[in-house]
Amino acid sequence: MPAHPPARRCPICGSPVPELLAPDGRRRRGRPRVFCSSRCRLGDRRLRVEPDPARRRRDVAAFATAVRAGIAGHGSALRDLADELVCAYPSLASGVATLSAWQSGSSSPPRTAIGRDRVLALERVLGLPLGELVLRMPGGPLVPAPRPPTPAQQDGPAARRARLAHLVGGFGGSRQVLVISLAKEVLLDRAGRPRCARVTARVRALQDGVDRLWYVDGDDPRLRPLVTATSGCRPGRRVPERGRAGPGLVATELVLDRSLGPGERCEVSFLVSYEPRAGTVPARPAEPVLRQLVIRPLESLDLGLSVDPAAPPGAVLACRWRPRDGAEVSRRELTLPGCRSYQVVVADPVPGSYGLRWAAVTPARLPSRSGTSAA
Helix, strand or coil: CCCCCCCCECCCCCCECCCCECCCCCECCCCCCCCCCHHHHHCCCCCCCCCCHHHHHHHHHHHHHHHHHHHHHHCCCHHHHHHHHHHHCHHHCCCHHHHHHHHHCCCCCCCCHHHHHHHHHHHHHHCCCCCCCHHHCCCCCCCCCCCCCCCCCCCCHHHHHHHHHHHHHHHHCCCCEEEEEEEEEEEECCCCCEEEEEEEEEEEECCCCEEEEEEEEECCCCEEEEEEEEECEEEEEEEECCCCCCCCEEEEEEEEEEEECCCCEEEEEEEEEEEECCCCCCCCCCCCEEEEEECCCCCEEEEEEECCCCCCCCEEEEEEECCCCCCEEEEEECCCCCCCEEEEEEECCCCEEEEEEEECCCCCCCCCCCCCCCC
């Protein structure tokens, strides 16, 4: 008998693709299936529900009133405000016609991720608290998640995180929140490897019943990130990235101490320690870098690096990368002799990757005594 072909894997979540069989047990004629389910083929359609027309008219009027109040408080003309958006958030800027339509109620932002991000960018330029306008978006602040790109289409940091978010979204349903601010400090050992990281985040819920978050960490294949010493949450399941032979991402579930309602804020803090996997020899990551991907606008990003005073790094650079392909677009020298900690604070960061890059220095070997050989 001919050998059965290997089972195909879904390009989105990595699950086996079931075959559609005829009543006699043979595979049905036609093109074979590519995706494992309609959710992976079409995206998460559970939130694609249009509200009642009367309710939508009320929502549009309330959103227009909030936008007019924010623009009046800012005190700038629409053209000047549009220029500020172009300077601060080039990829999320809205033109004069769009801003005028939003404040008059003749149109509203689309219920998509990019539409919500444009409203977030407007909030940051107007100086409003994060989420004030998003929570008043017509139809609600929740947006249906589109199908993430396959690895053949895009394999950059943003695409990989989108596929992992799609995978974990099937476990506990939609848990949509806004990250208000994020702080992360990494402690290095003498060899220049990350020993642990302290992460503190302030979030704001966009829906009722938000009881968990997901923390994504990119790890070396020989190291295992472990979440401990939590405050405001407790660790749950761990979901690794599927379909990658090399270093991959790992999503850790953070169960909150209390459920959040729409607009409620919460602060969580936890320690991420990097332990060697069983049966492997710990080694420095291939790329000594602390990199944080910012997907949408937030109020502040605080990144810190603490080094061992006995083995200071040879150089420390503040870098920025493009989210699409991970290419470095800027760097700035931060190295100071005798400095034990470095910090980069970015207010109102635009979407992209920010971080610190360092170069470890191999400790000098002590000279051996005459008549003996070094081990």
